[in-house]
Each structure stands twice: as structure tokens, then as C-alpha cells.
Amino acid sequence: MRIKCxxxxxxxRREFYYxxxxxxxxxxxxxxxxxxxxxxxxxxDNPAGVTRDLWYHEAGCAAWVVVxxxxxxxxxxxxxxxxxxxxxxVEGAS
Amino acid sequence: xVELVAKSPCGxxxxxxxxxxxxxxxxxxxxxxxxxxxxxxxxxxxALKSAHGMVFPAPNRATGKEGARAIWIGKGQAMLxxxxxxxxxxxxxxxxxxxxxxxMVRLEGAAAENVLARLVPVDLRQxxxxxxxxxxxxxxxxxxxxxxxxxxxxxxxAFRSMAGTLVHDLETAMxxxxxxx
Numbered sequence: 367m368r369i370k371c372x373x374x375x376x377x378x379r380r381e382f383y384y385x386x387x388x389x390x391x392x393x394x395x396x397x398x399x400x401x402x403x404x405x406x407x408x409x410x411d412n413p414a415g416v417t418r419d420l421w422y423h424e425a426g427c428a429a430w431v432v433v434x435x436x437x438x439x440x441x442x443x444x445x446x447x448x449x450x451x452x453x454x455x456v457e458g459a460s
Numbered sequence: 461x462v463e464l465v466a467k468s469p470c471g472x473x474x475x476x477x478x479x480x481x482x483x484x485x486x487x488x489x490x491x492x493x494x495x496x497x498x499x500x501x502x503x504x505x506x507a508l509k510s511a512h513g514m515v516f517p518a519p520n521r522a523t524g525k526e527g528a529r530a531i532w533i534g535k536g537q538a539m540l541x542x543x544x545x546x547x548x549x550x551x552x553x554x555x556x557x558x559x560x561x562x563x564m565v566r567l568e569g570a571a572a573e574n575v576l577a578r579l580v581p582v583d584l585r586q587x588x589x590x591x592x593x594x595x596x597x598x599x600x601x602x603x604x605x606x607x608x609x610x611x612x613x614x615x616x617x618a619f620r621s622m623a624g625t626l627v628h629d630l631e632t633a634m635x636x637x638x639x640x641x
Contacts, residue, residue, distance in 0.1 A: 426595075427534045427535045
């Protein structure tokens, strides 16, 4: 599998470290309640198909990258800097 | 009083030459990492240009020349190699002295590309990786920064603690390439 780092370009998967579901960027408000926090911390989908997760470009530029990929075909559909994704979330866009 | 002796990172292992490639150590100089403060990227680039004659490098690039280079080494980070950093840069960037923390080597010769092709999972051929291009990637299992400084020469930065492994891996590949000529 090859992942396109938004800064470095297409690189071997060995350069990256898997960090988990990209939902980690959508941290709920501290007062959001037990249900929201339980969901955020523990409930994960395990899709056979398109998923979106965080990868850390460990052996490269050290950027955190949101990777949209297909778990069945191993196709990488889209990559984006986590920083940008987070900024969009904060500004209210999707 | 104890007499302290400065030792170079590759300590006597270099230079070596095998076939059409030669590996030598670049003498330790001043290394400073520059991390622009938020929104200060342009101001830092201008300050760097007036103080040291080179702009802040874009991702995968290096600026400057022999003796004073700025090499992109990661997201929002460059390494100033050579000069004592101008104090004025501190207004626009977080600066950290990294001298002696890295090993610096120069790999050159007609076979240099083929040597790196055995170790690095990135295409470093002249057609796509030209002078002034730089990458952060792996050499075997080690994190390195590789910059092309001329048509047949590469400048490699690796962590000092890995200097022995760096020289061993490069020399093994150099011998392998030389044996196939």
C-alpha cells in the first residue's frame, strides 16, 4: 500500500504509523455528557469498505494525515493534513 | 585537568571508496533547526534571506549553497547547516542548536544513485530528483534527510547515534553495486 503524504508525495506505507480512526479529531465538548464521550472513546465502526483514519508520517515529515481508504481493495482515495481537517471542523464546514 | 578530545560522528570510518562511489564525512558545523512561528513563515524567509542569503525552503527542497544551506526536514521545520544563526531570526522562529546531534556524510560518484536505490524507498534519479531537491525518508530502517547537492553528489543527515549503522549500510550497498559492474 502506498499513501500520498500531502507534503512529501506518494510514499511507502512503512514510513507511516497508524494512529486510529479520524474521529479522534472530533473531540466532544468537556460538558457533552457521558454518552458523547463514551461514543468518542470506545465506539468504532469496522467497515468492509471506505474508512477514514489518521496516519503519522513517522519516517518522513512528521505530519499527521487523514487518509480515506478502502479496507477491501486497499485503495487510498484521499489524503489531507489533519491540521487542515481540524481547521475545517472548527470553522464548521464538513 | 582532563583533556577532552572532540570526535567526529563517523569517527575514522570514512572516507571509503568502492567502484564508482565515494563516501566521506562532512565536518561537523553549526546545525540549527528553524521552526517558523505561526503566521511568521514569510517574515522568517525574508530575515533568512537578508541574514544568510537563502530563503526558507519549501517542502522537499533545500536552499543555499556549500557552507550555508537551509534544508527542509519536516512539516514546518528546516535545518540551517553551516552559519551561526543571526540573532534576528529568533523573532520569527523557534531555534534549537542541534550541532553534534547529527552525522553528516556526502555520497558521490557515478554510482551514487544506484547505491541509494538499494536502500531508500524513494525515486532519487536525476530526472525526478534534481539539485536542490531534498527528502525526509528512510535509509534501510533509519530516518534520514537526503539532499542532492550536485549532479553526482548527495548530502545525508542521520542521527549521530546511528552513524555506525549509516556507514555500514551505505558501504555494504556501495560494495554490492561495485561488484555488479
